[in-house]
Amino acid sequence: MSTLKDVAERAGVTVTTVSRVINNRGYISEKTRQKVYDVMKEIGYQPNEVARSLSKQHTSTIGVIVPHIVHPYFAKLLSNIESAAAAENYKMIVCNSKEERSNERKYVEMFKSNQVAGIILCSGTVSANEFLNLNIPIVTIECDDALGDCNIQCDNYMGGVLATEHLAKCGCKEIVHFSGVERQVMPADRRCVGFREVCGKYGIRHHEIETSEASYSVMEYLENIKQTLQTYPEIDGIFASSDVIAAQSIQACSALGKRVPEDVQIVGFDDVNIATLVNPMLTTIRQPIKEMAQLAVDAILKKRGGGVMPAKVVLPVSLMKRGTTKEK
Known part of the structure; x- marks a missing residue:
């Protein structure tokens, strides 16, 4: 079994230098570092993680x-x-x-x-x-x-502002926000604050619908979205607190015969992969x-x-x- 000493001898450096390379301590030139790594790979040396953690x-x-x-x-x-x-x-x-x-x-x-x-x-x-x-x-x-x-x-608050301002500029007159999880206080709740303030600024009719813990745990929002759109048939804008909810909003609109974006416009939040996999692709707030x-x-x-x-x-x-x- 190869040892630290074997690596040092083969690389032409001291044992201390090899140890510093392995533990990423102190200044080591890139040339020396690469040489040590090459020798470790060549002779099959594996650092002892337990020993490293103790030190x-x-x-x-x-x-x-x-x-x-x-x-x-x-x-x-x-x-x-x-x-x-x-x-x-x-x-x-x-x-x-x-x-x-x-x-x-x-x-x-x-x-x-x-x-x-x-x-x-x-x-x-x-x-x-x-x-x-x-x-x-x-x-x-x-x-x-x-x-x-x-x-x-x-910046969750600014995300709520950007999403709602955009829906307002797109001509939406009645907007629903599917917001955070009920009975949970999270930074994401500030998205709703931004939403509420912009709706007030433009005099837009609006609704805030909290999502249930059960829906969040299994990521199933479809029936709740459909029920909301049926309860408030004049809704022409949706601000969803996640791209998952936004994607299911497209499905809900399709099931109810509402066209996106002609009848209902949608903005999601996160900008994860699903945002560009649905049709039409999601307008959304990108988290960094x-x-x-x-x-x-x-x-x-x-x-x-x-x-x-x-x-x-x-x-x-x-x-x-x-x-x-x-x-x-």
């Missing part, structure tokens, strides 16, 4: 908790977190809480036992008490401000998901390196105009 007091892993791993938003976020972590030679442990607080407690304890370098929390139901005395950097994405050391959000993922990983590594994590970061959103609206 650093943590493993090169980041724990991530999401409420629904199948949701397109969280799937895209996880993909970008994994890419950002891998670029720094870190791995990712993913836990799917299914919004069960008991699951979240269990996962936090598991992360603690496994000495993760940091935790990225994307679930809003975990209690702040679970993080007391952990001594692990905690980054939250789209969660309550009180959780964690660093809170990363998109890649940037949010990168910031989360950077914040953890900065804290581990002795730096200071920002308490809160709010990133701008943008309107992506596609086929479900027709601006005049």
Whole structure:
């Protein structure tokens, strides 16, 4: 079995240099770093992760908790977190809480036992008490401000403003907003604040429909959307709090004989893959998901390196105009 000493001798460097390359510590020239990596690959040397964690007091892993791993938003976020972590030679442990607080407690304890370098929390139901005395950097994405050391959000309020302003400019006279999950307080609720203010500004008739926890957990909104459109037949604009709801709004309109965008115009939120897979393609608010993922990983590594994590970061959103609206 190859050893650290074997790598050093073959690469013509010291054991200390090889150790610094493996642990990404101190300055190492790119030429030396690549030479060490080439030798490690050539002789089949695998660093001892347990030994490395003992020396650093943590493993090169980041724990991530999401409420629904199948949701397109969280799937895209996880993909970008994994890419950002891998670029720094870190791995990712993913836990799917299914919004069960008991699951979240269990996962936090598991992360603690496994000495993760940091935790990225994307679930809003975990209690702040679970993080007391952990001594692990905690980054939250789209969660309550009180959780964690660093809170990363998109500008949800401005997203609501942009979406509703666009529907107003497209000539909509009666708009419904399918908003956040009932009985859950989340940063995404600020989208509704922006929606409400713009409707008031333009004197637009409007309705706010909260989604149920049951619908959110299985991503099935179709019947609720159809019922709303039947209850308020004059609705000509929909602002959906996710692209999943927006996509099902297209289905609901089709089932009721309403044309999109001729009869009903729709704006979603997130700009995940589904936005360009439906017909017509969704006009939506783009969250900077890649940037949010990168910031989360950077914040953890900065804290581990002795730096200071920002308490809160709010990133701008943008309107992506596609086929479900027709601006005049």
